[in-house]
Amino acid sequence: MKAMILAAGYGKRMRPLTDHTPKPLLQAGGKALIEYHIEKLRDAGIDSLVINTGWLGDRLAATLGDGRRFGIPILYSHEGTPLETAGGIRRALPLLGDAPFVLVNGDIWTDYDLSRLVADRPDPVHLVLADNPDHHPGGDFHLTEGGRVRDNGEPRLTYAGMGRFDPALFAEMPDGEAKLAPLLRAAMADDAVSGEHHPGQWWDIGTPERLDELDRLLARP
Template sequence: MGTRVRQAMILAAGRGERLRPLSDYVPKPLLELGGKSLLHRHLEGFARLGLERVVINIGHLGGQIRASLGRRCMGLDILYSDERDNRLETGGAIVRAREILGDAPFLLANGDVCSDFDWTPLVTADAVETLVLVPNPAHHPGGDFALVNGQVQCPRAGRATFTYAGMARLSGAWFAERVCAPAPLGPWLLDWAAAGLLAGWLHEGRWFDVGTVARWRDARRACGGRHGL
């Protein structure tokens, strides 16, 4: 019997170099689309799922994130993993946050993505570790992974690829032997895919990676000023 997901982590510590000058004054997860910040959009989705707590790693301008959300928001307990003095990248951030997450499963979301993806199938007790994939966007035409019969596989010639959406269900236990030091998550995902450990869910709905000023503006236009995608 598996464990139903009760918690999530949002990766929100990045400097957002490609979003300058916007990110000189506002941390990129607090940039708004349709009148709501990217962070608040994530929290709304997690609250609807009935999650209990969300861990957010903070770095660049992290004090603004704490001031915006506080310790409780939308019925969720908000806990912070403070990296303002030592940024750990996406993998190292999860290793450090494991002090809070423990060995239990959790939902993971990049703080600079926005989507209408329905997480519901990934929170059930019988769900497994899963990456959310999307059709390759124009800025990433080569994709990241193959998807064969619901299983994430490493890309190889002659096999269609998809892009990792920056959203996943993972297990805290998988990070138990990792060293708490700066490290990207991507290579670990490739290792787990090569070992056949990851399921995949292809989302063909709306999804934005708000990683540059141009893509943020595109996403704002797509949202049309509405409070929702």
């Protein structure tokens, strides 16, 4: 099974840290954020990775290489100008193939067990949802007791930037910029999205202050 790590964004809210460093290469606990994902996906049984690049993408490829030092092959989907999440996935489909793949945002940190996304699932989309952080108190979606994800309903949880996707969801899209949320909502309307709640550690590294806080957490013995 393949996985894709989203790493093409500008990281504007992280400036000046991202003026010369792509956001996924920012470090916490002595390691780049994206390296935690690479190692966890490898240990979860993923065969190979696709990383999309945009802002300072050459630095990502130069730092991570072909994946040999991590023990997992890495391929790159170079976008130039970032295409948003769905557009980036659509551009990377030739590298991802026809089988379901795991998707992880490159600018998060979590203790979620990614091997749970490798297991076979019947739905085209399976999302991991987290407790709403202070900076996003309203959440994104509702998770039913039966494990279905809905656009409407209470209580609401936050999409954690992790999931399992069938590439057919993106195959009919034109190549170009496109957001993921409209596709997810359309799939939810067709009852095609399952989900699970991860109650453990989950960090959306959207500001330098959050990066510093995570760094302090990971530095603790």
